[in-house]
Structures are given as structure tokens and as C-alpha cells.
Amino acid sequence: MVFHLNTKNQTDDSMITKQSRVVILTGAGISAESGIRTFRDSDGLWENHRIEEVATPEGWRANPELVWNFYQQRRRQLLNVEPNQGHLALEELENHLENFLLVTQNVDDLHERAGSKNLIHMHGELAKLRCEDCQLVETLMEDQHLLDAFLYCRQCDGRLRPHIVWFNEMPMQMPEIEKALSECDVFVAIGTSGHVYPAANFLHIARNHGAYTIGINLEPPENVHFFDEFIQGKAAEILPYLVQKWIHD
Numbered sequence: 001m002v003f004h005l006n007t008k009n010q011t012d013d014s015m016i017t018k019q020s021r022v023v024i025l026t027g028a029g030i031s032a033e034s035g036i037r038t039f040r041d042s043d044g045l046w047e048n049h050r051i052e053e054v055a056t057p058e059g060w061r062a063n064p065e066l067v068w069n070f071y072q073q074r075r076r077q078l079l080n081v082e083p084n085q086g087h088l089a090l091e092e093l094e095n096h097l098e099n100f101l102l103v104t105q106n107v108d109d110l111h112e113r114a115g116s117k118n119l120i121h122m123h124g125e126l127a128k129l130r131c132e133d134c135q136l137v138e139t140l141m142e143d144q145h146l147l148d149a150f151l152y153c154r155q156c157d158g159r160l161r162p163h164i165v166w167f168n169e170m171p172m173q174m175p176e177i178e179k180a181l182s183e184c185d186v187f188v189a190i191g192t193s194g195h196v197y198p199a200a201n202f203l204h205i206a207r208n209h210g211a212y213t214i215g216i217n218l219e220p221p222e223n224v225h226f227f228d229e230f231i232q233g234k235a236a237e238i239l240p241y242l243v244q245k246w247i248h249d
């Protein structure tokens with residue numbers, strides 16, 4: 001493995017060309033510099049709640065008011081944050097490549113607001129709500145959708161829940177993601193601790209199919225030794241530099 005503490009030490013040739021098939025996985029670290037807190041910063045507590053309380057179907061059944069208010073706060077926060085240089089750099093990379101897939105574990109909308117197009121939100125999206133009964137999914141981000149009161153489906157009157165993949169639920173679009181991972185030339189994981197499966201396994205799927213693997217993170221993640229190359233630092237600082245290098249090499 002090549003380990004860079006910063007990008008200035010890099011001497012090897014770029015592994016990404018215009019024809020490379022590239023899959024990028026992002027986690028909370030890419031949105032950190034936009035002001036959205038990562039999950040595992042403080043003893044498994046997420047904004048002072050235990051994850052099981054606010055991020056499981058059991059938590060929703062036990063106390064829907066608490067869970068609803070928690071996600072309504074996260075949804076309102078989207079109005080006050082902006083994409084950072086890391087999100088923007090990935091949009092520039094996508095425009096340069098012929099075969100690119102961005103998979104994010106993040107539920108914020110900062111990648112799409114930065115202009116990313118071929119994007120999968122494997123853990124769902126804060127901006128959307130889903131009917132518990134008929135499963136209708138809609139983007140609902142007007143003022144009247146961001147209050148504390150529950151909302152109900154315009155189609156069948158069922159209660160709406162966050163369109164979020166909670167623990168013990170199936171991540172979205174997995175067959176599509178696995179296909180791209182098994183066909184890619186380069187896999188890059190950015191700002192993710194590598195604790196949560198199945199995303200933590202994407203590195204191994206790509207690697208087992210022969211992809212070159214790059215990790216970018218503030219701290220070396222648990223799976224750091226499986227990357228061909230690891231670059232330590234802040235995504236918003238490193239990515240603009242790296243993407244320029246990949247595009248122009």
C-alpha cells in the first residue's frame with residue numbers, strides 16, 4: 001500500500017484515465033466541511049441520541065414522534081448547508097469520465113446540488129418521504145413539509161416516514177452497485193469509517209475483481225490496509241487537487 005500524508009508527496013502516475021470505469025463511495029466525511037456532523041464522532045451518539053433510538057425500524061415503532069422530529073431537524077438543516085469543494089470536484093471528475101458511478105451513504109443532497117448525475121443514495125435521502133402504506137416516495141421540502149407534525153400521503157392518507165434506510169433494512173439499488181463494482185477499474189472510498197456493511201465490503205468486491213483501490217480519509221479507517229493507495233486529510237482540501245491531477249495526467 002502507498003500511504004500519503006498529503007498529496008504533494010505523490011510520485012506515481014495517475015491510475016485514472018478518461019476511459020477508466022470509476023466507482024466512488026462517499027461517506028459522512030465528504031460533507032463534514034459543509035457543516036454536517038459525521039456519525040461516529042462521539043461515542044456512538046448521533047446528535048445526543050443512541051443510533052438504535054433514531055435509526056432503526058424498532059425505534060420508529062417505539063417512538064415515532066422522537067424519530068420524526070429527529071429527521072425533521074436533519075431535513076431543515078439541509079436548507080442551511082452548501083456543497084463544498086469536495087462535492088464540486090467529484091462533479092468535475094464525472095464530467096471528464098465516460099463511465100462513472102457515485103455511490104453515497106450520505107442522506108444529504110449535497111452531491112446532487114453540486115451537479116453529480118450518476119448518483120445512488122444507498123441509505124436513502126432526507127429530502128424525500130415515503131408512505132408507510134402505499135410506499136409512494138416524494139421529494140417534500142417546502143416550508144409546510146418541515147414542521148414537527150406528522151405528514152400523510154396525498155394518495156392513500158397513510159403516515160409518511162423518512163425515506164431513509166435504517167439499520168436492519170436493505171440498502172437501495174444493491175444489484176446495480178454490485179454490478180458496477182465488479183466491472184470497475186478504479187474504486188475510491190472517501191470520508192467513510194468502513195464500519196457499516198454492506199458499504200464496508202465494496203472495497204473487497206472491487207479489489208477481488210481486479211480494481212485499483214484508493215482511500216481518502218481524515219483518519220486511517222479500519223480497512224486501510226486493503227487499499228492500494230491511501231491519502232490522509234480532509235476531502236474538501238484533497239479532492240480538488242487530486243481530480244485536477246487525474247484529469248490532466
Ligand code: APR
Pocket residue numbers: 026027028029030032033038039040041105106123190191192193194195196216217218219221233234235236
Ligand atoms: N474529510 C475526509 N474524511 C473525514 C472528514 C473530512 N473532512 N471528516 C471526518 N472524516 C472521516 C472520519 O475520520 C471517519 O472515518 O469520515 C469518516 C466518517 O465516518 P462515519 O461517521 O462512520 O460515517 P460513514 O462511514 O459515512 O457512516 C456510514 O453509518 O450510521 C450509518 O447510515 C449511516 O451512512 C451512515 C453509515
